[in-house]
Every structure is written in structure tokens, then in C-alpha cells.
Amino acid sequence: MNSENASVSLSNIKKCYGTVTAIENLSLEIPEGEIVTLLGPSGCGKTTTLRIIAGLEQATGGEIYIGQENVTHQSATYRNVAMVFQSYALFPHMNVLENVSYGLTVSSTPKKTRKEKAFRALEMVGLTGFENRLPSELSGGQQQRVAVARAVILEPDVLLFDEPLSNLDAKLRRHVREEIRQIQQSLGLSAVYVTHDQEEAMAVSDKIVVMKDGAIAQQGTPTELYEQPQSEFIADFIGDANIIPCEIESTSGNRAVVKVSSTTLDSYAAKHISKDMKLSIQPRNIRLTHTYTPNSLAGRVQHSTYLGGHMEYLINTDAGDIFVVDAEMNEKYQKGESIHAIFEATKTILVPVEQ
Amino acid sequence: MNKTATLWVAIGFLGLLFLPWYSVDTGFWSFQWALALNNLENASAILQSVLYGRGWFSPPIILMVTTAGILCLRTNQDNKAKQLIVIGALGLGYVIAHSFLSLESELLPSNGAVGAGAFVTSFAFLFLLTTGLAHMRQVGSDAFITGLIGTIIVLVATFVFFPISHVLIRAFEYPDGSLGIVRFLSRILSGDVWGISCFTGGDHCGPAINSLILAVATGIGTTALGLSFALIATRTQFRAKKTLRILTVLPIITPPFVIGLSLILLFGRAGVVTDWLNILFEIEKSRWLYGFTGVYLSQLLSFTPIAFLVLIGVVEGVSPSMEEASLTMRANRWQTFSNVSLPLMKPGLANAFLLGFIESLADFGNPLVLGGDFNVLSTEIYFAIVGAVADTSRAAVLGIALLTLTVAAFLIQRRWLGNKSYTSVTGKGDSGQHSGLNPALKWACYLTSIPWAIFTLIIYGMIVYGSFVSLWGYDNSFTLKHYQQAFGIDFRDGMFLSGSAWDSFLTTIKIASLAAPLTALVGLLTAYLLVRQNFKGKSVFEFGTMLSFAIPGTVVGISYILAFNVPPIELTGTGLILIIAFMFRNMPVGVRGGIAALSQLDKSLDEASLMLGATSFTTLRRVITPLMGPAILAALIYSFVRAITSVSAVIFLVSAEHNMATSFIVGRVENGEFGIAIAYSVVLILTMLAAITFLQMLVGRRKLRRENRVSDSNRIYSREIEQPIKGTAL
Ligand SMILES: Nc1ncnc2c1ncn2[C@@H]1O[C@H](COP(=O)(O)OP(=O)(O)OP(=O)(O)O)[C@@H](O)[C@H]1O
Ligand SMILES: [Mg+2]
16 A cells, blocks of 8 residues: 555545544555645645644544554654644743753653754754743744744654644745745655645645545646646636636547637647536636637626736636736736637646536 | 553552452551551452452452453454453452442451452552553543543542432432332422422421522522622722722632621621611511521622622623624613623523522521521531431432432523523624713612622621620620630640630641642543543533532532441541542532633644653643643632532531531531631631632742743633632532
């Protein structure tokens, strides 16, 4: 079951709270030394999955391996896993040094080693000199880094993050997530990272696992998910794509010709073509012109918004409203103008219709 | 698992091999038994079976040896765990069954009361069982947690449910010892208990009816007064608001009888007010105070502060923005109050009413002093036991009537009000101002509360004053003789505590100081299980632990004498039974306080600790306990003070050797020696104030030292300190 180089693998995990099923048949592998991000809408089971890996929740069914060991029935205390909590969970009555060395203290590591390791961990997160402060005397970002230092000091097999940045302001978030990425890579740690911010997910992950309703919707590298969504849900969730109903006229190789209302469009065909497919295209892959161009839909500007760096348009077409982002801004279109929306054939993808 | 189980097997062998199985006459802690281990009375289980050929000791010994064998084998851990569960359950079951069944046997060395050996062995089996369960992840997350759950279940079963079951059984018993329901039904439904002749022209109602009427009246009265105080304290510019809050501390440090005695000093036949009325208006001196009026008055005085404390929270909890919303819709202040604020407070008011209701039902001190011919259940139970003929089965029947009423109120409070609070303190900063009261309502509050507050202060003043008066009403000269009689110290040859009260005073302090930490420990650990652990049957567990809250002290008292006067668990006459009674009566308060404090502690702190490799025991010790300081303090103070002031259960359980302050005072009151009784009460109040101040300073200083350390979290709890006090105790 367990592949050679996976540091954590879950197989057929199921979790019920009473009658509520939070996780259904989830199988997942965290390769050695990589960050895997769990991404998905609120309530899809990200936190639950993370807590099952941590041992804070017991799975209702299925098995968990860490390295080669089956830890399904082991409690959190005995798993070699560390976690950085959303609220940081720093012990308010202990100073930074005591917090960071807590894991070593409770495992009765000699005082000298304890101190050495703690100082090294603090140095790594850039908090040398803060040893005697209390958590309440640190800024949010500093607390965050103490939490990371406390987690990595035990050299865990896998490091877990539950929305570690959600308590930070937008600017700091970008900075801290790079730091986390850098620490993880310098230590060669495997990590599972939970977030519901897709940009954050793209930035930190080697692999993204998108979850929906307690199951995996799709997993892959950020590029794969963004460019080759395999479902309407992923196309919408990751790429904010326009999803347009269509009929397939013909296919040849990886190209397909589809009909949208009365217009025919050229598009990229997925491997599994079925009868019920929809067209998916991201807003920035649509260009607008006044003159007719092949591979375009005719429409009318219903709404236009100037956002400094780019323009956003809502275009009214026969196939429904479509959303367009124009970053080049060669020309500005006014409300009510008739225009053509050109669909870039290589970026136009067919996705299966959701049941 | 292996390590823990090995430890318990070792302890089990210790119990089986060295400790006397049966209770020893010389007392365990004297260790005289250790000198003659081979005597029949002192022999351990193994010696009993080897030296005296008592076969019934073989099963536990064999089970323990088997366990040792199992632990040495290298078999599958899961199988081992299952075997431990079976052995633990068998062993525990056997020891319990044997303790009860062997009572019939002729062969018993002593009277058959179990001792240290049986105790230690039972716990060893219990922990083998829980260790196995921990491995199977049936309950709790590790051996410490399952062990803790097991311990608390066993303790509550032994010291709450087992004694109560004795009351039930006794109530169903026929004089010849057989059980049956007919006699019970006829007795519990009889006019003796439920008579309503006082409504139809007769002179006496049954005690159950009296109790009910009194409880309803007290519930209404205390709620109304409490609301009026709470409105003044939160919705007016009244200057002395802070002083009003002092009133809320009074009832917990007031020994029972104090208010009753003070009322007697004022309104009794020789009372000050009675005298004046007699002189000024020639109103005849009468005994009007003794009966419903007096008990009602004293209960109002005693329990209004509790309603006040509960209702402050309720009144403050009504979100100001709702009132502001109403005012902006052109409602005036009266309309706002009656249409918005009052309905929002309804659940809180109902809660305050039920608390007053339960308190009144369970109250023993006030009716005892002032009841006269007005019989209520709690005092009737007492008189059934101490009367000319001790009639335990009548006491049991009355106990069940009382228990039914209190438990019903308790259930209503939990089921009906449990989740029905509109007033909640959200994390959102609820800015805005509470609307003021309209003038009529404001003056109504002032006119009821201020005289009442002054009256309360006079009552307490009378106590101090009365303790220095020679013979109230007859010889009003200043004297110290009451204090001398009670607390005199003779220095003639060395120091000799010659005062008559010293004995009971020192016992009380000793027992209270032993009971307080134990109560706090059990209460807070239970709270920890309830808030932080998930296990099967948790709601039943919670209900069981909170139920003892609804058992009136007098019922606890009779249940303990019925259950623990006979083997296998013989405790009457010891100090231990008092400690245990206090532990389980005051435990719910510790539980409530602990729940309040723990809910404020972010659960991720525990989880972070677990993730870092700490066990739940280490987490409890290093993370939770330091952060619970104030809650621990509150639980300690509360249980200490309750142990000093409680009388209802104590009065059944004291013995010549272990007399308690309150029962000493009862004795003086019954002899009409009011002076000493009052002086003693004053000393008790001062002692409790000193103890509270001392404990607070102790923790206060610690807090200062680490002020900036826990600054944030401490601020959260400081409010919670009041919490346990808020909870009632019966
Ligand atoms: N203790 C619990 N009892 C009952 N249901 C629960 C419990 N914890 C989680 N759930 C349910 O399980 C589902 C998954 O919850 P989970 O916390 O894993 O979501 P999430 O993906 O982390 O969401 P978010 O992004 O909002 O944090 C939800 O439907 C939730 O209501
Ligand atoms: Mg979550």
C-alpha cells in the first residue's frame, strides 16, 4: 500500500461525527520533502484531514502510515508529527525559550542539548534575543515564527500547518509564507499545509490537493490544476473560469469543435470526452475587439470597471454572461458597446458537467 | 500499556500480600496491624488463604498471577488488552460481590468491613481494566484518561449512588425486612406527608406541602428582590453600587442559624424590636416569628444575595444594542424595559427562581431555628432520626419526597433552561449603553432594595453586637464571657485550650482543610474530562456527577448513615466520612467552576502540547494547571468555606470524637445558650474571612510575580472566580 518514498500516506480514510460524514474514502500521499497543500471551500474537511494525520482525531475507517509504520491507532503524543496551529497555541505562561523547548522538556532531554537546540531553532526563524519574552510581548508574525520553531525542534517526520497565516495582515502573509517555504526546504521536511486561499496554495506548494465535500476533487502541481482542470468545480475554484454550456460537434486528436448557442468555437479537448461537457476559459484568456474575428462570441458590454492595472468587463452574450479581465488595456470599451469576445483556442478547455 | 499494567499488577500484589484485607480496629494509620500481620484480623488476602485456608481469596490471587503471566508473554498487544479488560472486570466484580455476599458468612474474622487490602486490590483491578480499555481506544485517549474516568465513576457510584440506593431500599422495606411497593406508596402519599388540611381549616399541612409552599414563596421573593438589586447595580447611577456587591459574598461565609438567631434577637419574645413595640404601642409580645413567617424571612435574607449574583449576569447580558434599537423606534424606557429587556431576561429569571426554590427546599438551619410548628421535610427527616424513636424508614420516605422535589426542579432547570439563554456574551465588542430605568421603576427598586440592604446589614450587625451581651433581653450588660466560655485559653500550667468550642473548632478546621483540596481536585479533574475529553457515555457521566448537586444535605446525611454504618464499607464515626461527604456534596461547584475556566482556555493549547509529545497527564500538569490558577483558588476557597458552614449533612455524621462547629452550635441553640452560639458564629465568620484573604494573598503574590506572564489569560478568568460562588449548593 505504502509507496517507498512517501512520508505520510492515508488510505481510504473515513471520518464521521455522529451522523455527519466529514471525510469519505480519502487516499493521499505526502512525498518525502514536499509541501502538499489541502485546498478547498469552507467545511470540505481540510482541518479534519490534518487532525487525523496529527492523531488528534481518530479515523472512523481506513489506515494511516507515517514512514513505514502504521500509526492508525497511535495517539498524537506518540506520533512523530508536529503542528503549527492557526491560533499559534503558544503557552501563555512560558517564555519563548520554554515554549520552543517544551517538546524536548517533556521527553526529558538533557538541559544542555535542549538549550542548544532551542537556540538553533530560534536562530533559524530569526528570533535570537527574544528568548525571555512572553508570547504576549511578541507581534503576530513573531509569535507565528515561535510556533514554527517549536514545531520543527523535534525534527518531525511531517510538519502540519492549519491556516497558519490567517491571523496575519496581507503584507506580512506574503513574507511569512516565503519564510515557511524556505525553512521547510532547508530542513528537507515533508509538510501538509491547509489553506483556503488559492494564491497562497500556489505559492507554497509542490502539490495541491483540492477537496470538496470530504473527498479529493483533483490533485496535482499548481500548473496542472490551473491549466488542466478536470472538472467544472476545479476550473471555477482554481481559475475563476467562465463555464459555458456547449455542444460538441466534432473532435480530432486533442482539438474539438463545439457549438455555443449558434456560434462554433475551437477548443482543447480533454482525454476523456463525454457527451456532457462544458467550455471553461479563464477571464484573462479572453480578448475583446470591435471587429468580427473567428473563434469569438458576439456580445454587449454590460458593465466595465477600471481597476488601475487592468480592466474588468461583464459581457452579455447569447450563451450567458461572461467575465473578462483585460490587462493590456489597449482600448477601453464603454457600457452598451457591441463587441466580440475572442476565445484563445489553446486556453479553451472542455470540462465534464458536474452531476 | 505494558508498563502501566505491570505497575498495577505490582500494586495489586502489594494489596493482596501485605495489607490487611479487612478493616482493622486499631485504625489503619496507627500501623499496629503491621506488628501482627498473621493475626486473623490483620491478615492480607494471601495470608488469609494460606494461614487460615480461606478459599474465597483464591480467585483474586489467581487472577493477579495470571495477569503477571500474560504481561510476560510476547503476544499480540490487542489480545493482551482484551485479556486485561476481562481480568480487570472479573477481579473487580468478584471483590465487590464477595464483600457483599460474605456478610452472611459465619466465617468472617471481624464484622466484615473491608479494609486497605480490599481497597488497593479493587483499584488495581479497576486500573487493569481501564488500561486495557485505553489500548482498545474504547474510552478516552490514554491510560491516564481512562483511569481517571474509571476512578471518578467508581467514586461517584460508591459515595453518591450507593448511599442513595440505601435510602430507596429502606423506604420500600417492610418492618420484617422484606421489600414491597404497597407500603411505600401508602406512606409516601399519606396525609402525613402531603396533608393539605391547613387550607381547609385544619391546623397543620404535611411537611411536603409546607416545603413546597415555602419554596415557591422563597423562589418568587428572592427573584424579585434579586432583580431589583441587579437593576440598581447595573442600570442606575446609584453611588453605593460597589457596596451592594459585598452583599453577594455574605451568604457563603455565613454559618447557618446566624440569620435565624439574629432575627430572634430582633423579633423574638425578648427581641429589641418586640420590646420597643411593647413599650411604645403596647403590642403584646408574641411568638409570631416562629413558623412560616420567620422561616420565610430568614430564607429571603439568606438567599436573595444568590439571586442577585445570578441576575447581575442576566441583566448585564442583555445586549445594549437591542435596547438602543428599541429606543430608536420611539419606544419609551418603560416600553423598552417591558417589551424588550424583560422578555430577554425571562430564562435568567426562571433560573434564579429555580435556584431559590431548590435552596429553600434543602435549607435546614433556618427551619430548625425558627420553624416552630411549621414542619418542613428537611427538619422532619432530622427529627425522624434523632427523635424519641429513630425511625429510619420514615426518614427514608420523607427523604425520597424531598429528593423527588429537588431532582425535579434540577431536571427542569437543566432540560428546560439549559440551552435557552438569550443573553450571551459574544466575542464581539458590544458597544452602546444600557438604557436607564424609567423613574417609577427606578424608585420602586430603590424603595425595596435599600431598606432590604439596610435590614441585612442590621442583621449582621446584631450578630456581632449580640455576642457581647450577657443575656439578651434580660441582662444587656457588656461581657466577654461567651467568648471566654467558648474559646478560653488557660495559661496556668502551660497552655490549655479550656474553651468548650475548641475541640469542635479545631476538628472543623482540620476536616475542612483536608476536604478542600480533595474536593477541588475531584471537581476540576471531572471538569477537565467533561470539557476536554470525548468518550462514550459522557452525557450520562456528566449527569451523574452533577446530580449530587440536587441531593439535599439532609438526604445525604441519612443516606450516609444508612449505607456506611454497616459492612462492607463502615465509615460512620470516623473523620473520613465527613471529608467524603463534603467532597461529593461540594464537587459540582468545582465542576462548574472548572468548566467555566476551561472553556476559556483555547483547546489548541492542549493539542499543541500533545503534538509535542507530552502525555495528557503532562499536559494537565504543565499547561492546564498553571493556567487555571484562579479557578483552583476559587474551588479551594469555596469547598473550604462550605465545609465549615454546612450543617444539614454533617449533623447526622458527627461523632463524639469528630464534632463539627455547626453541630456544636445546633446543640447550644437547642439548649437556649444563644450567647455562645452567636459568639462562635462570629469567630467562624472571621476565620473564613481570614482564610479567604490568606489564600487570595497567596495566589495574588504568585500572580504579581508572573503578572506579565499570564496577563491576558488571567484577565479572562478573573471574572470566573465568581462563577463557582454563583452556583448554589444545597
Ligand atoms: N467536532 C465535530 N462534530 C461534528 N461535525 C464536525 C466536527 N468537526 C467538523 N465537523 C464537520 O465536518 C466537516 C469538515 O470540517 P472541517 O473543519 O474539516 O472543514 P474545513 O475544510 O477545515 O473548513 P474551514 O475552511 O472552514 O476551516 C464540516 O461539515 C463540519 O461541520
Ligand atoms: Mg479548518
